[in-house]
Amino acid sequence: MKSILINIWKVAVREVNRMTSRGLYILVVLVLPVLSILFFASLFQEGVPTKMPIAIVDLDQTASSRKVARNIDVTPVSTVTENLQSETEAMSELRAGNIYGFVVIPKNFQSDILASRQPVISYYYQNGFLIAGGLMQNDLTLILHTLSGGINIQKREAMGQPEDYIKSQVQPIQLSTHQLFNPTANYSVYISTIVLPIMLQLFILLMTVYSIGIEIKERTSHEWLRLSNKSIFTAITGKLLPYTVIFFIEMMFQNFMLYKVMQIPMNTSLGWLMIGSFLFVMAYQAIGVFFIGLLPLMRHSLNLAAFYGILALTLCGFSFPIEAMPPVFQYWASGFPVRHYMHIFQSQILAGFEPRYSILSYLYLVLFFLLPLTIINRLKSALIYQTFIENVHQT
Amino acid sequence: MKNKNINIFRQIIEGFSHAFRIWMREFQLIFSDVGVMILIFAVPLIYPLLYSFIYYPEVVRDLPIAVVDLSHSSDSRQFTRDLDATPDLKVATTSISMEEAISMFKNRKVRGIVQIPKTFSKDIAMKRQTTISAYADMEFFLYYKALMTGASFVSLETGNQLQIKNLMNDGLTERQAQITAEPFKMVDNAMANQAGGFASYGIPAALILIIQQTLIIAIGILAGTARERHIFGTLVPMDRKKMGTFRLVLGKAAAYFTIYALLCIYMLGIIPEWFGYGQSASLVELIALITPFILSSIFMGLTLSVIFKNRESAMMLYLFTSIPLLFLSGIIWPLSNFSTVWLAVREIFPSSNAIFGYIKMNSLGATIFETRKEIMSLWIQTGVYFLTACITYGYQVNFSAHLRRELASHSYREIRKKIGIVG
Incomplete structure (x- = not known):
C-alpha cells in the first residue's frame, strides 16, 4: 500500500515537472480559466440590464x-x-x-x-x-x-x-410576485453561475485528454508506466492528481467570485459546496480519461472532447429547459455532469432546500467515476504497445 | 519599354499560377487530414441539425403549476380555469395547502405556485382590492417568464371584467365602462422572432459562430501539423525557391473561402429554410455580409496560426473562446450594458459584428444600408487581418529561407540546436 502511494507521488511529481516545462500547460490550466472567470464576473457585474x-x-x-x-x-x-x-x-x-x-x-x-x-x-x-x-x-x-x-x-x-x-x-386584482427561494430576479445569477462551470469543464476535459494523449503521441508512455510500477491505476491517479488539486482550487475561486464578490445568495454550507465542486472536477476528469481510452489517437479524442464540452452549454438546460426538449435529449442531458451540478446549485445552493432533494445529483456525479473502467484495458494496451501513433512524414 | 511590360505581365501570370498551386496544395492538405475534415465538414453539418432538434419545441407551453385555492368559491374556480386555459400554464393540482405545494415544488412536480387568498370571493363582492400571489421558479428564465405571463394576463383580464361590471352597475353604458377601464389601447408588436421561439433566437448566432471557430481552429491545426512535419519546426516549407508572401496568403485563403462559401449555402440557406427560422435577407444582402465575414475570419485564422506550435495547440488554446464570444456578440446581454473594455474586445472578433448583422438582416429585414456599420467593420477587420497575416507569414517565409541558406554551412543538428529543437 505504502509503495503505491509513493509511486503515485512520483508520477505526480513527474507531471508537475512536465507542466512547468511547456507554456501550453500553464495557459490551459491556469491563465485561461482564471481569465474566463474574470471575464464573466466583469460582464455580468450589473445583474440586470439597464438603460x-x-x-x-x-x-x-x-x-x-x-x-x-x-x-x-x-x-x-x-x-x-x-x-x-x-x-x-x-x-x-x-x-x-x-x-x-x-x-x-x-x-x-x-x-x-x-x-x-x-x-x-x-x-x-x-x-x-x-x-x-x-x-x-x-x-x-x-x-x-x-x-x-x-x-x-x-x-x-x-x-x-x-x-x-x-x-x-x-386594479381589482393585484398580482404580487415572489421568486421562490431566490430573492433576486438577477440575470447574472442565471447566467454566470452556470457559464463559469461550463468554461471550467472545457478546460478540465481538454487538459485530461491532452495530458494522457501527449504521452502516447510523444512515445513517453513507457517511462510513465515504469514510474508507476506498471499499474495503470497508479499511473492515472498520479498524473491527474495535480490537475485535480488545481482545478478544485479554481472551482473554489470561482465560487468565491460568485458568492462573495458578486454576492449571489448561497444557502448551503461551505462543506457541501466543496463536495459538489470536488465531485464536478473528478467527474470531468473521469470523462476525459474515458475519451482518450476510447480514441487513443489524441487528434480524435480532442475533437470528441471539444464536441462534448461545447454541447454542455445547450444540454445542461440553463438556456432552454430540459423538460421542454424532445425526450431523447432529456436522457442525453443526464450524460453531462454540469447538468447535475446545476441541479445541485439550483436546489441546494440557491433555493436552500435540504440536501436530500439533490442527493440523486451527487450520486450521478459519482457514477461518472466508473466510466474509465470500461476502457481501462484498451488504454493500457495503447500505452504499452503504442499502436496509436500518428505517422508524421518529416520533409 | 515593351520588354518591361511583358515582364510584369509574365510576373502576374506566374503569381497567379503560383497562388493557384498553393491553393490546390492547401486543398490537398485539408482533404487528406481526417481530423480537419471532421472539423470543417462534420461540425458545420451536424451542429445546426442537432441544435435545431434540441430546441425544436421552441417555447415553453403548459408549465405545470399548483393552485393553492384558499377561497373555495366559484370565483376562485373560474380564476383557476382561466389560468389553465392560458397557453403558458397548466394547473396540475388544486385544493392543497401551501406546504404541500412547496413540497411538490421541491420535488419538481410543479414549476410554480399561484395562491388565491381566502377572502378572494368576498373581496370581489365587497368591491375591495384582492391580491393573488404567484411564486415563480427561478431555475429557468423561461419558466419564470411563463408563470408571469400567464398569471398577469389572467389577473388583468379578470380585473378588467370586474371593473367594467362594477362601472355598469354604477350606471355607465358598456362602452363607457370599457373606455373608463381602458382609456387607451395598447398594441404589443414583437419584432423579429414574434413567437419568442428559442431556436430562432439562439441558432442564427450559433451558425455564424460555428463558421468562424471551425475556420480558425482548422487553420491552426494545419499550421501546427505543418510545424510538426517540417524538420526545423518551421511553418512554411523550405522550398528551393523563396515563396511569395502574397501568393501564399491569397492561395491559402482561396482554399478556405471556396469550402466555406459552399458550406454557407447549407448553413445559412438550407437550415433556416428547413426549420423555418427568419429568412428575410435576400441572397445579395447575405453575400454582402458574409463575404467580409469569411474573409476576415480566414485572415484572422492565418494570423493566429503562427502561434500554434503543435497540432493540438489550436484546440487547446482557442476552442474555449467560443463561449465568451457568444456573449460578446450582444445577443444575450444587451450591448448598452457592456463596459468600454468589452466593447473594444468585441471588435477584435469578426463573429460579433457578423452575428449582430445576420440577426438584423434575417430576422428584422434590415437592408444593406441599415447594416452598414457591421459590414464596414467586417471589411476593416478583413483589411487589418490581411495585413497581419501577410506580416506574420512574410516573417515565416523569410525565416524558412534563412534556414535554407544556413544549411549550406551548418549541419542539421547545429541548426536544430540553434533554434531550440532538442534531439
Whole structure:
C-alpha cells in the first residue's frame, strides 16, 4: 500500500515537472480559466440590464403625450435616446440596431382621451434578443398600464367616486410576485453561475485528454508506466492528481467570485459546496480519461472532447429547459455532469432546500467515476504497445 | 519599354499560377487530414441539425403549476380555469395547502405556485382590492417568464371584467365602462422572432459562430501539423525557391473561402429554410455580409496560426473562446450594458459584428444600408487581418529561407540546436 502511494507521488511529481516545462500547460490550466472567470464576473457585474436605448414617436405633441414620453424615460430598464418624427424612421432605427424598441403615441392622443375615443398606443421591441426583448416588453407593458390607470383614476375622481373605492376599482386584482427561494430576479445569477462551470469543464476535459494523449503521441508512455510500477491505476491517479488539486482550487475561486464578490445568495454550507465542486472536477476528469481510452489517437479524442464540452452549454438546460426538449435529449442531458451540478446549485445552493432533494445529483456525479473502467484495458494496451501513433512524414 | 511590360505581365501570370498551386496544395492538405475534415465538414453539418432538434419545441407551453385555492368559491374556480386555459400554464393540482405545494415544488412536480387568498370571493363582492400571489421558479428564465405571463394576463383580464361590471352597475353604458377601464389601447408588436421561439433566437448566432471557430481552429491545426512535419519546426516549407508572401496568403485563403462559401449555402440557406427560422435577407444582402465575414475570419485564422506550435495547440488554446464570444456578440446581454473594455474586445472578433448583422438582416429585414456599420467593420477587420497575416507569414517565409541558406554551412543538428529543437 505504502509503495503505491509513493509511486503515485512520483508520477505526480513527474507531471508537475512536465507542466512547468511547456507554456501550453500553464495557459490551459491556469491563465485561461482564471481569465474566463474574470471575464464573466466583469460582464455580468450589473445583474440586470439597464438603460436600454429606445425611441419615442410622438405624433401628438401635447401635454399628455409628453407625459407618457417622460414616464417611459424614467423607468430603470429603458432610456429614451431618440425622439423621431415617424414610425418608418423608428423602424429603420430599430433595424439598424440603434434602439431596442420604440413607442408610437398617435395623433390626437390627448383629444381622443378627453373625448373618450380610446386612442391606441403601439409599442415595438426587438425580440430577436431574448433577455432584451423580454425586459422591454415587461417594462413597456407595465409603464403603459400605470399611465392608463392614472387616467382611469382622474376620470373616476371627476365622477365623484371616493378615493379608497377608486384604488380598489382601478386594479381589482393585484398580482404580487415572489421568486421562490431566490430573492433576486438577477440575470447574472442565471447566467454566470452556470457559464463559469461550463468554461471550467472545457478546460478540465481538454487538459485530461491532452495530458494522457501527449504521452502516447510523444512515445513517453513507457517511462510513465515504469514510474508507476506498471499499474495503470497508479499511473492515472498520479498524473491527474495535480490537475485535480488545481482545478478544485479554481472551482473554489470561482465560487468565491460568485458568492462573495458578486454576492449571489448561497444557502448551503461551505462543506457541501466543496463536495459538489470536488465531485464536478473528478467527474470531468473521469470523462476525459474515458475519451482518450476510447480514441487513443489524441487528434480524435480532442475533437470528441471539444464536441462534448461545447454541447454542455445547450444540454445542461440553463438556456432552454430540459423538460421542454424532445425526450431523447432529456436522457442525453443526464450524460453531462454540469447538468447535475446545476441541479445541485439550483436546489441546494440557491433555493436552500435540504440536501436530500439533490442527493440523486451527487450520486450521478459519482457514477461518472466508473466510466474509465470500461476502457481501462484498451488504454493500457495503447500505452504499452503504442499502436496509436500518428505517422508524421518529416520533409 | 515593351520588354518591361511583358515582364510584369509574365510576373502576374506566374503569381497567379503560383497562388493557384498553393491553393490546390492547401486543398490537398485539408482533404487528406481526417481530423480537419471532421472539423470543417462534420461540425458545420451536424451542429445546426442537432441544435435545431434540441430546441425544436421552441417555447415553453403548459408549465405545470399548483393552485393553492384558499377561497373555495366559484370565483376562485373560474380564476383557476382561466389560468389553465392560458397557453403558458397548466394547473396540475388544486385544493392543497401551501406546504404541500412547496413540497411538490421541491420535488419538481410543479414549476410554480399561484395562491388565491381566502377572502378572494368576498373581496370581489365587497368591491375591495384582492391580491393573488404567484411564486415563480427561478431555475429557468423561461419558466419564470411563463408563470408571469400567464398569471398577469389572467389577473388583468379578470380585473378588467370586474371593473367594467362594477362601472355598469354604477350606471355607465358598456362602452363607457370599457373606455373608463381602458382609456387607451395598447398594441404589443414583437419584432423579429414574434413567437419568442428559442431556436430562432439562439441558432442564427450559433451558425455564424460555428463558421468562424471551425475556420480558425482548422487553420491552426494545419499550421501546427505543418510545424510538426517540417524538420526545423518551421511553418512554411523550405522550398528551393523563396515563396511569395502574397501568393501564399491569397492561395491559402482561396482554399478556405471556396469550402466555406459552399458550406454557407447549407448553413445559412438550407437550415433556416428547413426549420423555418427568419429568412428575410435576400441572397445579395447575405453575400454582402458574409463575404467580409469569411474573409476576415480566414485572415484572422492565418494570423493566429503562427502561434500554434503543435497540432493540438489550436484546440487547446482557442476552442474555449467560443463561449465568451457568444456573449460578446450582444445577443444575450444587451450591448448598452457592456463596459468600454468589452466593447473594444468585441471588435477584435469578426463573429460579433457578423452575428449582430445576420440577426438584423434575417430576422428584422434590415437592408444593406441599415447594416452598414457591421459590414464596414467586417471589411476593416478583413483589411487589418490581411495585413497581419501577410506580416506574420512574410516573417515565416523569410525565416524558412534563412534556414535554407544556413544549411549550406551548418549541419542539421547545429541548426536544430540553434533554434531550440532538442534531439
